[in-house]
Amino acid sequence: xxxxxxxxxxxxxRNYYTRSNSGKSIYGEKVIKISDKYYHLWxxxxxxxxxxxxxxxxxxxxxxxxxxxxxxxxxxxxxHLADVSKLIWAVEISPISMKSxxxxxxxxxxxxxxxxxxxxxxxxSLFVRKPDIIYQDVSQRDQVSIFVNNMEYxxxxxxxxxxxxxxxxxxxxxxxxxxxxxxxxxxxxYKIIEVLNISKFQKDHFAIVVKK
Numbered sequence: 001x002x003x004x005x006x007x008x009x010x011x012x013x014r015n016y017y018t019r020s021n022s023g024k025s026i027y028g029e030k031v032i033k034i035s036d037k038y039y040h041l042w043x044x045x046x047x048x049x050x051x052x053x054x055x056x057x058x059x060x061x062x063x064x065x066x067x068x069x070x071x072x073x074x075x076x077x078x079x080h081l082a083d084v085s086k087l088i089w090a091v092e093i094s095p096i097s098m099k100s101x102x103x104x105x106x107x108x109x110x111x112x113x114x115x116x117x118x119x120x121x122x123x124x125s126l127f128v129r130k131p132d133i134i135y136q137d138v139s140q141r142d143q144v145s146i147f148v149n150n151m152e153y154x155x156x157x158x159x160x161x162x163x164x165x166x167x168x169x170x171x172x173x174x175x176x177x178x179x180x181x182x183x184x185x186x187x188x189x190y191k192i193i194e195v196l197n198i199s200k201f202q203k204d205h206f207a208i209v210v211k212k
Contacts, residue, residue, distance in 0.1 A: 008084035
């Protein structure tokens, strides 16, 4: 096992892993023990961020960063980011998913679970202070507006939008929705750093990295 080109992430030459002091598998991922450290396999079919790494994303500023994670679900990606980042505010609207997040937060003390709607930016501001990154994976039709509103309010250095095209409109072609999204982001003053088609791992999904 060696350090990968992504700071805080490790590789065996084929797959990516994050290192933890705990050998407990979070979502069924493979765990390898080397000396006193545990390496957790970061599954690209379960985590969109892992998918971007498998597709050679160039922008990966998560090491020692503070992350506002919108749409944390049960914490699959959050569990790995917690091994890399300084602090994660994990926002989730589902009380059922929140139970898993709370359990995860007991394992990793740099996760702050927040049960709320990502649209409620002012509510989130009661807990969130100067995030370096906003990472959004929200299954809502207005996901782009949610992303822009949070970016405008919190002004992070980077924004990562995991665009779910079918959630926005099943009738339109995914690439058409992507182009509309890029146009909207540019209209709001955002520079598009990277765009990756991650459909190989997550059907009709794109990863968009922006900064202002």
